[in-house]
Amino acid sequence: MTVTTNSEAETEEAAIDLAATLSPGAVVLLYGDLGAGKTAFTRGLALGLGVDAADVSSPTFTIMQEYRGGRVPLYHVDLYRLNDPREIEDLGLDEIAADGVLAIEWAEKIDGAGRYGRATRVRITHGEGDARTITVSGLTNP
Ligand code: ADP
Ligand code: MG
Numbered sequence: 001m002t003v004t005t006n007s008e009a010e011t012e013e014a015a016i017d018l019a020a021t022l023s024p025g026a027v028v029l030l031y032g033d034l035g036a037g038k039t040a041f042t043r044g045l046a047l048g049l050g051v052d053a054a055d056v057s058s059p060t061f062t063i064m065q066e067y068r069g070g071r072v073p074l075y076h077v078d079l080y081r082l083n084d085p086r087e088i089e090d091l092g093l094d095e096i097a098a099d100g101v102l103a104i105e106w107a108e109k110i111d112g113a114g115r116y117g118r119a120t121r122v123r124i125t126h127g128e129g130d131a132r133t134i135t136v137s138g139l140t141n142p
Helices: 008-019 038-049 085-090 107-113
Strands: 002-005 027-031 064-067 074-078 101-105 120-126 132-138
Touching: 002 008, 008 038, 008 120, 008 132, 027 038, 027 107, 038 074, 038 101, 038 120, 085 107, 101 107
Parallel strands: 027 101, 027 120, 074 101
Antiparallel strands: 002 132, 064 074, 120 132
16 A cells, blocks of 8 residues: 655554554554654554554654553654664564554664564655655554
């Protein structure tokens, strides 16, 4: 599925739609340059799951943030600052996130591990101005 959005709010809307289809154990891998809208999309996932999304931002010093209070917990990971594959391994993401939806920004950093064969992949690319093209592929649930 491919959609083009023209504002941050529209990107959130696209994510809200996806969130409605997600159940515990679902993994959403996010790809795209800095400023593409990965965090905005994750905020939409939070909204869609019923989590208070006001404070969904890129986790700068913490690798992972957990948002509860919604239909399903949301675990938000940003791998931007992680470069050592072992460090990523040590996060133990698989166990942590089994009961919720796991959203991972900069997922290209773990693609080599081939561990998320059943994930939903969200690729966001910049167009002119505020235009973004969002392509969603793969299974939505484990
Ligand atoms: P990333 O996490 O991919 O680095 P962010 O979601 O943090 O990106 O930032 C996206 C930036 O682009 C925000 O400043 C947002 O307001 C802006 N923006 C403009 N148009 C869009 C759009 N169509 N979708 C998402 N973000 C947009
Ligand atoms: Mg981000």
